[in-house]
Amino acid sequence: MSWAQAILLARGLSRGWGGICSTALTGAPFSQVPPQAPRGLRCSAVAHNPDSSLVPRPPEPSRRPVKALAVHEELFRPALDGTRDKANFVRAVQNFAEYNVHKRGHVDFIYLALRKMREYGVERDLSVYNLLLDVFPKEVFRPRNIFHSIFIHYPRQQECGIAVLEQMENHGVMPNNETEFLLMQIFGRKSYPMLKLVRMKLWFTRFKNINPFPVPRDLPQDPVDLASLALRHMEPDLSARVTTYQMPLPKDSPDTMDPTETHIVGIQSPEQQSALARHDPVRPIFVEGPFSLWLRDKCVYYHILRADLLPPEEREVEEIPEEWNLYYPMQLDLTYGRSGWDDYKFNIDEVEEGPVFAICVAGAHDQATLAKWIQGLQETNPALARIPVVFRLSGSSGELLASSSELEEPPPPPPEGQEEEEDSQQRQQQGQS
Amino acid sequence: MALVHKLLNGTYILRKCPKPRVVFCPFWRTHFADYCSSSFQKPVAAPGKAYSQRKTKGNLEEHHQREVALEITSPEDKPEISFDKAIKEEMKGHFRHLKDDIVNYWIGPEGRPLHEVLMEQAKVVWQFRSKEDLDKWTVTSDKTIGGRSEVFLKMGRNNQSALLYGTLSSEAPQDGESGRSGYCAMVSKILRGPFEMKRSYDWSHFNTLYLRVRGDGRPWMVNIREDTDIIQRKDQMYSYFMFTRGGPYWQEVKIPFSKFFFSNQGRIRDAQYQLPLDKISSIGFTLADKVDGPFFLEIDFIGVFTDPAHTEEFAYENSPELNPRLFK
Numbered sequence: 001m002s003w004a005q006a007i008l009l010a011r012g013l014s015r016g017w018g019g020i021c022s023t024a025l026t027g028a029p030f031s032q033v034p035p036q037a038p039r040g041l042r043c044s045a046v047a048h049n050p051d052s053s054l055v056p057r058p059p060e061p062s063r064r065p066v067k068a069l070a071v072h073e074e075l076f077r078p079a080l081d082g083t084r085d086k087a088n089f090v091r092a093v094q095n096f097a098e099y100n101v102h103k104r105g106h107v108d109f110i111y112l113a114l115r116k117m118r119e120y121g122v123e124r125d126l127s128v129y130n131l132l133l134d135v136f137p138k139e140v141f142r143p144r145n146i147f148h149s150i151f152i153h154y155p156r157q158q159e160c161g162i163a164v165l166e167q168m169e170n171h172g173v174m175p176n177n178e179t180e181f182l183l184m185q186i187f188g189r190k191s192y193p194m195l196k197l198v199r200m201k202l203w204f205t206r207f208k209n210i211n212p213f214p215v216p217r218d219l220p221q222d223p224v225d226l227a228s229l230a231l232r233h234m235e236p237d238l239s240a241r242v243t244t245y246q247m248p249l250p251k252d253s254p255d256t257m258d259p260t261e262t263h264i265v266g267i268q269s270p271e272q273q274s275a276l277a278r279h280d281p282v283r284p285i286f287v288e289g290p291f292s293l294w295l296r297d298k299c300v301y302y303h304i305l306r307a308d309l310l311p312p313e314e315r316e317v318e319e320i321p322e323e324w325n326l327y328y329p330m331q332l333d334l335t336y337g338r339s340g341w342d343d344y345k346f347n348i349d350e351v352e353e354g355p356v357f358a359i360c361v362a363g364a365h366d367q368a369t370l371a372k373w374i375q376g377l378q379e380t381n382p383a384l385a386r387i388p389v390v391f392r393l394s395g396s397s398g399e400l401l402a403s404s405s406e407l408e409e410p411p412p413p414p415p416e417g418q419e420e421e422e423d424s425q426q427r428q429q430q431g432q433s
Numbered sequence: 434m435a436l437v438h439k440l441l442n443g444t445y446i447l448r449k450c451p452k453p454r455v456v457f458c459p460f461w462r463t464h465f466a467d468y469c470s471s472s473f474q475k476p477v478a479a480p481g482k483a484y485s486q487r488k489t490k491g492n493l494e495e496h497h498q499r500e501v502a503l504e505i506t507s508p509e510d511k512p513e514i515s516f517d518k519a520i521k522e523e524m525k526g527h528f529r530h531l532k533d534d535i536v537n538y539w540i541g542p543e544g545r546p547l548h549e550v551l552m553e554q555a556k557v558v559w560q561f562r563s564k565e566d567l568d569k570w571t572v573t574s575d576k577t578i579g580g581r582s583e584v585f586l587k588m589g590r591n592n593q594s595a596l597l598y599g600t601l602s603s604e605a606p607q608d609g610e611s612g613r614s615g616y617c618a619m620v621s622k623i624l625r626g627p628f629e630m631k632r633s634y635d636w637s638h639f640n641t642l643y644l645r646v647r648g649d650g651r652p653w654m655v656n657i658r659e660d661t662d663i664i665q666r667k668d669q670m671y672s673y674f675m676f677t678r679g680g681p682y683w684q685e686v687k688i689p690f691s692k693f694f695f696s697n698q699g700r701i702r703d704a705q706y707q708l709p710l711d712k713i714s715s716i717g718f719t720l721a722d723k724v725d726g727p728f729f730l731e732i733d734f735i736g737v738f739t740d741p742a743h744t745e746e747f748a749y750e751n752s753p754e755l756n757p758r759l760f761k
Binding site for chain 1: 560650676703
């Protein structure tokens with residue numbers, strides 16, 4: 001092997017280095033083989049004669065492998081103005097039909113089009129799927145005699161049809177009569193795509209309305225609208241009011257160097273308001289967050305204002321006075337003997353957490369923005385002015401744990417005198433939680 | 434020490450082989466060399482990819498704080514393990530368990546008097562109040578097929594709930610056969626009796642599943658599986674969806690057992706039948722909603738109860754078009 005290497009090396013080197021050191025190399029090829037063999041074989045005539053190098057040059061590692069274009073990919077070239085939308089997609093599909101009458105390669109074209117749908121933003125458009133199914137030649141793939149129907153007639157085309165329907169299923173598009181008619185024309189009634197269509201119609205209708213908390217398909221783009229939708233989604237109390245404490249600055253104003261003006265939208269129900277009014281000013285309340293809420297595919301981060309649980313000895317049971325309702329008693333102390341079969345309660349203490357007083361969605365997650373929220377809340381809850389507020393903001397989102405950064409900001413802020421209080425309160429909290 | 438480690442490895446390997454006949458003869462294994470246990474968890478290393486049955490159910494997600502049970506350890510730890518002593522303790526534990534089991538059989542089903550079991554209307558099956566409760570669950574994600582989702586399970590705030598959190602990524606693995614990816618799952622371990630006999634839950638007196646959860650708005654899927662050692666039932670499960678509301682309030686989710694639909698190998702079957710409640714092996718939660726991003730789910734407890742207002746037996750009827758054989 002070494003002599004072959006030597007010959008190749010000698011030839012390569014002599015041609016490559018050419019006039020520079022040809023005399024030295026041709027004079028002693030063998031002595032130079034061992035130390036330079038790997039280098040020589042790899043970098044042959046790079047600089048001077050790329051065409052006449054004997055060994056192929058491996059590609060440089062920095063260059064990504066070039067993807068071969070699929071067969072009809074040039075039909076999906078972006079339009080002149082670079083936009084990719086439904087019209088361009090439709091035009092590309094129609095161009096294929098004009099490309100050849102016999103529609104050769106339609107299976108590959110349909111797979112390619114399915115892959116390109118997401119770029120063009122048409123993956124949830126039923127008419128586009130119908131158009132794509134229209135690309136199949138009709139009446140050719142229908143089984144005509146019993147032998148066709150025993151075996152899977154035209155299996156690749158049936159798989160392609162199933163792939164189209166499967167992409168519809170993934171994006172939640174319900175097929176309609178046109179789809180059914182097309183499939184019947186193309187594949188016949190007993191084919192697998194038709195069977196899949198029947199199954200889709202059955203299971204989609206069964207599962208269409210099972211979400212008890214439905215979210216609209218088209219989410220609002222405006223952050224304030226999205227925030228109020230998110231807050232209404234979270235708060236089960238229907239009498240709660242959504243308040244916008246701060247609107248975001250319009251984007252086209254020239255002095256946007258300071259992005260502190262983000263939107264702050266909050267929600268509070270009347271019950272929470274009264275609970276906050278009754279809250280003991282000795283105990284601090286906490287601003288916790290940010291927690292994530294997903295609405296379909298958009299994530300909204302929210303913060304909550306809550307207090308810790310009172311220890312059992314300090315909890316008061318509210319007694320409704322008897323005169324509150326003269327028509328029937330509000331409390332009945334009847335001791336009916338309930339046997340074991342009538343007990344529907346679970347034998348476990350549920351997790352109890354402190355009351356939540358308000359929820360807000362803000363653009364930024366720092367203390368300044370949340371302080372503005374608290375100030376906005378003070379207008380409807382004057383009791384908040386006397387209660388110390390502690391900010392428990394976790395750095396990472398998605399975890400419901402209190403974490404490190406705790407700062408105190410009571411509304412008139414003298415920090416020194418309050419620090420001892422804060423320490424004792426923290427110790428209290430550690431003891432409680 | 435290396436020898437001990439190897440022997441421990443050896444026992445673990447023997448245990449992990451799928452042997453369905455083990456279920457029926459627990460006293461068969463008097464031979465010590467054959468005997469293996471899995472409650473002997475801490476110092477044993479997972480032997481690798483040769484055991485496809487348990488691969489997907491194994492503890493593949495390791496939170497860096499090691500709060501879920503370890504399966505990989507270094508041989509330098511814990512030098513005071515003695516093989517014989519450990520085996521003896523294990524055997525004693527199993528015999529004790531067997532004795533309790535026999536005694537409980539005389540008291541009543543599951544060790545409680547019969548009238549109590551018959552009249553029970555609400556039962557807590559899994560609760561999350563301590564670390565041992567977390568050991569009854571395993572978490573998996575699509576890392577097993579080469580995806581990029583991560584999922585972790587730990588105790589929640591105040592040790593009063595379990596927090597399942599992580600990141601979902603629907604980037605498909607480039608292995609030439611998977612087109613889609615992106616799922617995370619938390620599955621309960623199968624109930625074991627003495628000598629690792631498989632036990633199942635009997636919920637035939639109840640008709641609704643009750644979960645107290647706090648999520649982030651994502652839709653989850655609840656799967657119930659029966660005994661999966663039978664080869665025909667390996668991939669079958671009954672599922673339904675659990676929609677979380679999101680927000681800071683705890684949410685009660687009640688799913689009647691009549692709503693669970695049957696699926697095999699991940700596809701809904703045409704022939705649907707009711708979930709049989711008397712031999713339930715495990716329950717699981719899956720998240721696969723094709724949206725990339727972080728997620729979390731906090732679970733307080735899982736229970737079953739009888740909803741007297743729910744009279745439906747089965748929610749899905751079979752259609753003659755899809756199942757002509759059922760209607761002959």
